[in-house]
Amino acid sequence: MVKEGSTTIRATFETRAAADLAVEHLVQQHGIVRADIFVQSTSDSNTVGSTPSGGDLSHREGSRQDGALNGEIELSVEIASVIIADVQRSLGEAGAIRVSGR
Template sequence: MADDSTTTIRATFETREAADLAVEHLVQQHGISRPDIFIQSATDRNTAGSVPSGGDAAHEEGARRDAPLEGQIEVSADIASSQFAAVQRSLGHAGALRVSSR
C-alpha cells in the first residue's frame, strides 16, 4: 500500500528573492501547483525580507529604504510525505535558513 499522506513544509528566507527562487524550485522540480504555495512574513510584521536583495540592493542612491525590512519570509506548501527529503534539499539550495514540517 502506497503512503499518500501529506505534510506541510515550511521554510524561512532572508530575502524575497530567495523565497521566489524557492517557489520556482517547488513548481519546476517538484510539480507543486503555484496556488498551493504560500508566501508570507514569518512574523506579524509586513516585510520584504531582512536584508536588501535584487532591485532593492542595486539602486543609484544605495539600498532602497521604501520597502520594510522587518524580518524573514516564510514559504509553505502541502506536499506528499514521500517528497519531504527532496523538497527540503531544494529549499536549502534556494537559500532557506530553516526548513520544518508539521
C-alpha cells in the same frame, strides 16, 4: 488540513527573492501547483525580508531605503511524504535558513 500520506513543510528565508526562487523550484522541479504554495511574513509587519537583495541593494544613485526589512519570509506547502527529502534539499538550495515539517 494535512491529507493522509502528506506533510506540511515550512521554510524561512531572509529575502523575498529567495522565497520566490523556492516557489519556482517547487513548481518546476516537483510539479507542485503554485496556488498550493503560501508565502507570508513571519511577523505582523509588511516585509521583503530581513536583509536587502535585488532591487533593495545599492545602485548608482546610492542605497535604496524603501524596502520594508521587518522580518523574515515564510513559505509553506503541503507535499506528499515521499518527496520530503527532495523538497527540503530544493528549499535549502534556494536559500532557506530554516526548514521544518509537521
